[in-house]
Each structure stands twice: as C-alpha cells, then as structure tokens.
Amino acid sequence: MAEPAEARDPYPSFAWRLGFLYAALFLVVGCYLPYLPIWLHWRDLDADQIAVLLATPLFIRILFTPAISFAADLLGGRRAILIALAWGSLVSFLLLWAADGFWQMLLATALLAINWTTIMPLIETVAVAGIRSGALDYGRVRLWGSLSFIVASLGSGLLIGTLGAETVLPLLLAGTALMVLGAHFLPREFGGRAPLAASGLRRLKLTDAFDLVRAPLFLLFLLAASMVQASHALYYSFGRLHWRAQGIPDGVIGALWSVGVVAEIALFAASGRVIASIATARLLMLAGLAATLRWGLMAVDPPLWATALLQTLHAMSFGAAHLASIHFMTHAVPEDRAATAQGLYAAVVAGLVLGGATVASGPLYRTFAGEAYGAMACLALIGAGCAFLLMQHWRGELVVAVVPQPQSSGSGGKTWPAA
Template sequence: MQNLSSKDRCQCWPLSVHYFLYFSLLGTILPYLALYLSSLSFSPVEIGQLMAVLMLTKVIAPNIWGVFSDRSGRPIHWVRLATFLAMLFAAGLVLFDRFWLILLTLLLFSFFWHASLPQFESYTFRKLAAEKHRYGQIRLWGSLGFIGAVLVLGWLFELYSIALFPVVMSVLLLFVWGSTFLVKDQKFVEQEHFSSENFLQIIRRPEVLALLVVSFLVQLSHGVYYSFFTIQMIDQGVSKTLTAWLWALGVVAEIAVFWWMASLFKQFSIRNLILIAIALTVLRWTITGQLDQYLGWILFAQLLHAASFGLFHASAIHLIDRYFTGAHHGKGQALFAASSHGLGGAVGMFIAGYAWQAGGAELSYAMTALFALFALLIAWRWVK
C-alpha cells in the first residue's frame, strides 16, 4: 500500500477530527432522538413524522449547498456556515416541547446540518487525490465518534434522564462547528472543459441512475431501524446501557469494513461488493424483525451493519466519485446524499411510524427487507 507523504499526513488528522465529532452527533441523534420524543408522549406516527422531517431536508439542502460550493470552489467555507446555522437552530429543542415547534426546529436544524457533510466528503476526496483508497481509514474515525457517543450517552441517560438530550446535542454541535476551523479553507479551481458530459447527462446514464435508485432503497430500508430500534429493544426488556452496546456493536463492525476497504477494493469489483452488501441487508432486517426476542440473533444482526451501511456506503461513494468529476464533483456528492440518506431516509422513517403502529416490529422489518430485495434486483441488473 502506498504511503502518504508527510505533507498529506498532516492534512489528514483535521479531517479525522471533524468526522469524529460530526458522527458523535449522529450517535446522539439516531439512537436517542426517538426515545426523547417518546418521553414527550408523542405517538409512533408522530415520532415517525418528526424523524422523517429530520431526513427530508437532506433531499434539498445538499444540492443547494453543492451548487454554492462548486461555484465558489471553497467547500470548507460552506461547511462552516452550514454547521454554524445548524447549531443556532438546534437550540429550539432546548426551548420547545410541542409537536409543531419541534417539527419546525428539526426542519431548520436538519436543513443546514445535512448541507455540510457532502461538501466535506467532496473536500476529503479532493485532498486525498490519488490516495482515495485511504478514505475508509479516515472515515472510520467518524464511526469511533458514533460509538463513543452511543455508549457514553446510554450510560448518562440511564443514570440521569433522557431530558438532557437537547443540551447534549447543542454542546456537541458547538464542538463540530469548532472542528471546521482545523481544516484549511482551500480554494479548488476546476477545469470544466475536461468533462464531455453535463450534469444531467451523467445522471441519465443507466448505471448512475440505477446506483441512485439502489441507494435510495437501501437507505429507505434502514428507516425502521433508525426510528424504533432503541424503543424495540427497551420493549423487549433490554436496558438502555445494553441497547447502547448493541448500537455500538454495529458500528464496530462498520469500522472493520472501513479499515479493510482498500484491500477489498483491490480483491473484488465494486459491483460485487454492492451486491453482497445488499443481500446481507435483506438478511439483517429479516432477523431483526422475526427474532428480536433472542439476544444472540440480534447480536448477529448488528454485526451485519458492516454490510448494510459500511460496505454499501464505501462502495457507492467510490462509484459516485468516479461518475461525477471536476466541476460536477460537489453536486454529485450532494445528489447521492439527497437520494439516499435524504429522500430514502425520510420516506423510510415516515413509513416506519405507520408500519410500527399497524404491526410492530414484525410487519415493519418485513417491509424493509422487501425494499432491500428490490434494491438487490436493480443492482444486479444495472449497476456496473
């Protein structure tokens, strides 16, 4: 494996710090936001709607920020601005406890929060240049941050109260914003004439369109897990602390994938890695929905997070980086985020609320396994 120059090494640690803090915030929101909303006596449908709003803005915000970033050539400037505004609006969770006010707070917070990461991903790939295979080793620090937040906060909320959630979230956002100043605000000058296709022509290519649809379906299939897994485990008699360790186990498996990603890319085609990841995703949701009363099976299902998120995300984002180059790079990353985590996440969480109220875990995860199966068929036929 080729070594990074000393100059590259000193530029990588600020990237890792930001990933660590950004995903620490994600490790706060995904496991515990629904639990906090449940403590406010919201119904499953209302929780599903609020979680959907949290993800829906990812359809629009990254694309707007992607245009601004590509035109200015300064992605970090736009990352800083988006993170500051997210921190500002998140304070609404400290102030409000009524449904519509929380909905507005999540709408405004998530718009700017979701706008930042695709531009940071674009910046990271540009800085890595020919060393793109090292992305996983930088990104894994985000997974470590997620684990740290899940475990520490699981202990904290069980010892004290889930009512601390809004304050913890605001403090973490302050650290995330501060970490953006560790990264150099570098201006990138793109040579647009090197690309023979415009942005819409790239999207219309069958393999690109198929990847976007597959990413949408895979992320949609995670909607029930992200919205109700903590509630599901507590309903089964699992403590908040052990539930936190279950979340952490999934991310530990994800870290292993990121660490070995460079070797996997050398040994297998990206297409085959995507097919394997989706097939294991179908298996994961089947086990989580049908065998949730058996801790051993849940432990195994959580290990499959290595495939359903880690392996799929790392493979898909490499294809996106390959498809969208030059002046289209930021917009391509934004489109991927919007179609997968944005639209897919929002639709998945919205459906999850109604499915959970109608049939609980068994019905909800059966539906998500079906969505993942559709993604597998599309990927097998069209993703190259």
C-alpha cells in the same frame, strides 16, 4: 539520508483533520438521534409534535441539500460553505434551546435542517478529493465517526441519566462547537476545486447538474443504494421496540447495537484492502445480498445468540453499501460535480427513499410486528439486483462528460461518453 521531496506526503495531517471533523460530526449525531426526542418530551411537547419536528429534516434535505451542494460546486468554495453551515448549525441549536413553544421550535428545527443536512455531503466531498489525490484511505478516516457515535450515545446516556434531560442541548452545542473547529482546520487544498482559469473549464450551469440526474448509470446507482439503505428503516425505527417486546433487556439491546457499529468499524479499518480486492459495484451487490439475508432471518425472530451474529452483518448491509457508494461517486462523477452528486445521494438515499420507507415502517410493524422485516429483505434484494445490473454495465468510466472548455469544438481534449 533525507527523504526526496516528491516522496513526502504533502498533506500529512489531512487524514487526521478530516478524522477529527468526522468524530465531531458523529458526536452530535450520537446524541441527537437517541436523545433529542427525550429533550423535546421534557419541553412538554406531545407525541405528534415531536414526530413533526423529527420528520422536518428528512423533507428539508430533499429540497435544500442538492441546491446547496450545487452552489458549492458552482462557487468552488466547498470549505468556506462547510464552515458557514457549521456556524449556522451552532446558531440553530442555540435558537432551539431558547425557543418557547412548538412553533418557535419548528422554525429553529427548519433552520437547523437547512444547515445540518448538507454538512455530511460536503464532508464526504472533501473526503472524495482526498481519495482522488491519494492522500487518505476513506474507511480509516470514516471509522472515527463510527467510534465517536458509540462514545456519544453511551456517554450522553450516562450524563443524561445522571443530570437530567435538560443536558441534551448543552451536549449538542458542545459537539457542534467542535465541528465548527474541525471545519476551520480543514486544509484549503482539499476544500475546493481548481479555479476555472487554471483548469480551463467553463462555469457550471444548472443543466450540468441535470445531466447527472439524467445519466442512466447514476440513476441505477441511486436506485441500488437507496433500496439497500432504505431496507434499514424498520431496524432504525422499531428495532429497539421489537427487541424489548421479545423480552430482551435494555442493556443487552444497547450491546446489540454496539455489535453492529463495531463490525462497521472493522470493515472501515480494512477498507483499503476491501476496495482493492472487490470492485465497487460488486461490493454494493454483496451489501444488498447481506442485507437480504440479515432482514430475512430477523423476520423469524431468531434467538438472542443468532441475533448477535446477524448484527455483525451491519458491516456489510450498511458499511459496505456506504463504502461502495462513496467510491462509485469518486470514480464515476467528474470532480466539478462532486458536491452535487453527494447532495443528490443524500437527498434521494437518506431523504426521499429512506424517509418513505420509515413512514411505511409504522403500519408494517403495527400489522406484522417482526415479520415486517420480510418487506425490508425484499427492498434489499431489489437493491442487490440493481447493483448487479450496474456491475454488468459500468466499467469504471465517468457517467457524464467533464464540463467542456469554452472552445471545446476542436480542442482535442479527452471526453467520456454520457451513459
């Protein structure tokens, strides 16, 4: 018997297309993060110049990501903007490859940051559209990015070790070309919002974005997520260095990092059951508590076997925090400001707060070495406390009102109170 038309999945390939785009994105990330500094050193830049180039995207993100994300909400063509940003990233990597000297590289890096730092929030916005429609399980799609990161970091290391540092940019260009392809493959149905005439909504105004910034529950969420994610700053910046100082071989260090990512993948694979059984704000609180435990024990330089066990907590400290954040923005923010919310999240959590914690990690590690993880545990505990407050006050409602119809007075439509 033929399956009823209404029972068929209208977008059977959406999850696979989005999974391919995540995989392509993290192919680039998995090569960029560990190996771009090696390429910059190969191009004869000194340590201070390399630090400036690596820090540039953090500060560009704070300014440009919310603005471009709001433009995507305003215009409605998120897929088209995502495609343009992917092409812009490809051109930027080409310019970086051809750049001669620090100042040309700085200009190319700034252009790359403008394009690159908004891609992830827009991909997450497309994923949120899929969650709203019931077309995908976010974690099972996002795990392809984590798998791709492992493949890229290990595979790039082998290729660079064999062929030399000059292969870094060609690898980044190849990954970005796949990302361009993935952006074009996204279905149009999930790449934008309904036309204003069809939805009955007026055009967004800048004040609508500021309403989101002023919503107490959204700010409480940003504070909770920021503290939990920023608690990873010392680990990202000095984790490898500290393990080497403890005498752990580089191969074992690579395995320790892989344990964390594999644990994250396992959580994403089971994300549907996790979200169904644990409320979003509670999951964020548990992530903060797990991070507190993880960094608190790391501060005492545990033995290798205990360090390996603590690495499995990456599934909670990062994975659960990210999963909770995506689902909070899915249910607490109206669809008309979905990209704006993602842009603010990226700018504050992954830009301003994580960047500040990263800068602070330098003097902390220089002064306290591994004991500096105690400061990271304090950040995570603050995040858990904020998530507890969010759990007490948020009941799954929208934290700002839906943009009203032009004739909203007397329209009789349902509204949600702004928190």
